Amino acid sequence: MPRPVADVLLDVLRAWDVRHIFTCPGSTEAAVLDALVVRDDVELVLTTHEGVTVSIADGLSRATRLPSVAYLHANVGLTNGLSNLYAAQLAYSPVVVLNGLKASSIQSRGGFTTGRRMRDLVHQYVKSDWQSLTAEGIPEDVNRAFRTALTEPAGPVWVGLSQDLAEQQIEAAVPLADGYRFDSRTAPSPAALAAAAKLIADARRPVLVAGSELARVGAIDALVALSEKLGVPVLHEDRRGLERPGFPTDHPNFHGQYIPQHPLVRDADLLVFLGARLFNEFEQARVPQLPPGARVIHSHTDPQHVAAIHGVDVGLVGDQRLLIEALLNTVPLPVEPRDVPAYSPEPRSAPTRTVGGGLRPADVVDVVTEALRGVALVGDATTAGGVLQQRAEQRTGDDYFVSTSGSLGWGMGAALGVKLGMPHRQVAAILGDGVFQFGMPALWTAARRNIPVTYVVLNNERYAAVGAALRRFGGHAVRQNQWPGTDIAGPNIADISTGFGVPGQRVDSLADLRERLDAARRLDHPTLIEVMTASDDFGP
């Protein structure tokens, strides 16, 4: 019996445990939308901009460690989703991008919303890009896309589906996903592991650096055990590479975030980077990023990161949990138990106003992280990002999500996906006002589906990162105290949010902020708190 290929496609999705299709559809997606009318095992989650389509899928995949589906429309929809697809890629998020394309004849004729090189657009952001050539081939192509997205190192995959093919009926059987699921994790070679174990055993002042990969692959417990067994302090990876925490911040062995100036780093004779990037550089380093003389072990699931910038003494490629467990079993106990020095994070200073009288972002972040203790946070704030990373409680790998992509607005959709993936957690997104203008359509989906995420927007009415760059540049701007390209004052973000059906409130004192945050924890609908911060503080 011939069946609509769109219906078979939904079977493939179900076989991979997909329950949501995120989309901002166009006419090319009619067959799939139509197939959804008579099914209740796959849910359509409508979005109103492809940036949201992709980031909500990414957030869901990050929270669940399962594949997700972003169904994009034509070339314009694909390009609108690319910056957040880059974010998904950096986090090894298995987002399967299905891309509805115009009918084959329209493509070949260069018609409306077609591109002659669709795959060029997406190639550098996915593990595989393939445009199905026949209707019968679609189920297998999509099945293979899931397989590829999940094979380690995981990541986004793209499949182009032409409208004429997607609207056909086919006889093909549904591929059985089970045969395409396999344990693709690898462990480093025994020789490499032995070399690493020896370096660790011989080190006198080793430091472990926990990367984002640990949370993704469930290796945090193993690292805690390794750290405790060896009595070695642990740092989070450098802020620019951190997608999520790799070690509990409330563990006694936790010692803050990797910076070359960290006393433990300066004194270390061995640095062991586990699932971390080394490094995702923002600008040319002014100081050496690795202490001279220290030995370096660098492990990552993805070989592209190992010895890519800095040479290593031992490089280890493979699954972080497998390799940490192997180290646990092979590294001997230290001859003398190490005494991990106590960690005293920089004390929070008492809140003060800036010269201009505004709230300091750091004080706002203190209140937010304090009031939202226990809430999973999604960070997407440029200026306040550094202090947020330092202050946010991160007891598990699912407590704090951020993107190293620089794709503004990512967090507004991602927070929705995180909430869909962790329905029993409270979720809040901490945003900048510049970020807000990139992610606004997420508010529509939040309101429509009543996804109870709390959005907190720090509104300094500035592209403060641009101001900071001008300050570093040290030219006319500094001399004349003029900061072109930085002043984005104007919008009432709370009112805009309310206009979307997500009740917004603007506050300008820490007391009001605290009160609103407390209230937000009890709400069963999305909400937005806009907190006005100092526009004269360009951050660190």
Place this chain on the structure above:
Amino acid sequence: MPRPVADVLLDVLRAWDVRHIFTCPGSTEAAVLDALVVRDDVELVLTTHEGVTVSIADGLSRATRLPSVAYLHANVGLTNGLSNLYAAQLAYSPVVVLNGLKASSIQSRGGFTTGRRMRDLVHQYVKSDWQSLTAEGIPEDVNRAFRTALTEPAGPVWVGLSQDLAEQQIEAAVPLADGYRFDSRTAPSPAALAAAAKLIADARRPVLVAGSELARVGAIDALVALSEKLGVPVLHEDRRGLERPGFPTDHPNFHGQYIPQHPLVRDADLLVFLGARLFNEFEQARVPQLPPGARVIHSHTDPQHVAAIHGVDVGLVGDQRLLIEALLNTVPLPVEPRDVPAYSPEPRSAPTRTVGGGLRPADVVDVVTEALRGVALVGDATTAGGVLQQRAEQRTGDDYFVSTSGSLGWGMGAALGVKLGMPHRQVAAILGDGVFQFGMPALWTAARRNIPVTYVVLNNERYAAVGAALRRFGGHAVRQNQWPGTDIAGPNIADISTGFGVPGQRVDSLADLRERLDAARRLDHPTLIEVMTASDDFGP
């Protein structure tokens, strides 16, 4: 004397008569922002999303026929601007995209916001993509970019500027733009022109089809003269290819828009397409797009369009003004003067409510086009686009701007660029509610710079084009009267606009709409009118 290369770059822009730099900057653009502090001959126009950065530049270029500059930030900024760059490309808009890139060393190390194949992202949307290799090369590279953008057929060009290069001081002289400006127009070969002239002279029922190119290159007057001399009726090109009108709708020889069912088309023995696309197909045609038996002349500035889909009897490549003037001089007067039949456009029916009680989009468009007579319109409405095209007064090529890209939201930024380019014209943008959510950040720039554009949003609370596609598909959706992926009700668009500082008002009657439109004509600031239309009308 060494000078900052950023300052030299601004000299190059000035040499090409550029007065505005549109940008949504990041830290990589610091040197250029800094150089702007001490200059008043180039104005920074800040935007808060790259979709706006590109569309406002595109709108300016369309209105002025001059090059414009969109300065984008890194890979994420570039991808965010791509869908509107596609729009600029289709309109042959000479938008010079300068793209700030991270420092060379950060690029090679794959650092923050870098891409290993930046040129792949933009290649298919520009005439040339080049990343400057030295600081000394930047002025020449950018100078060449302008030259290439303006050489016919014109179009967008991309130059990548690494931060380390853009921050240097150089000794290089400013290239003299004058030597790089040249008349790049071409005329078709005399043989091709003679063949066309003979076909026209021999035809008994020829029809001229005026394409978007005519307005871009200033050829409308020539076509009016040709049409009058020969006594030949003129149609606008097919809606899917139309970027702007190519013939005055109030001219007695104007006969509506090209559709194969048009009586003049059905009866024609010769169709002369001038600067039109033949065709920009939306879907596979159900009827022949050209009448069987009619001969076809197709001319375009861009040879890619000629004989690309449909074979021609004569193809002409070259500037549309030059070739129409050549035809004027060579085609003999008809032996007997032709009698152009009178054109009676479909009469506007009296406003009615839909079954569900809502305003019909066609009635709203009638009121809008009537009340805004004389105002330059920018159209970006999917469902209402067809009727808007029919009803909008188009006396000149600058009365109506639209994009054939399918890039939603384009019109919100483009309208600002059109207004900047035609400060003495009133400008309004006619938008759909789906479109609105793609273009919202344009409201920030409108408010900040107080650009008095009138935004009219037809809010049917639907992706009606998706509903129409489901209806055409004729499956479960039709049988069960369920329309997944179409319902985008919720936002109060007027309130959102007000939140941006662009006063918005929602109306739900034609009388209120008329009143608001009349009032808007007298305003000296931007405004938005949200008119609620029927959600049960999926359009034609």
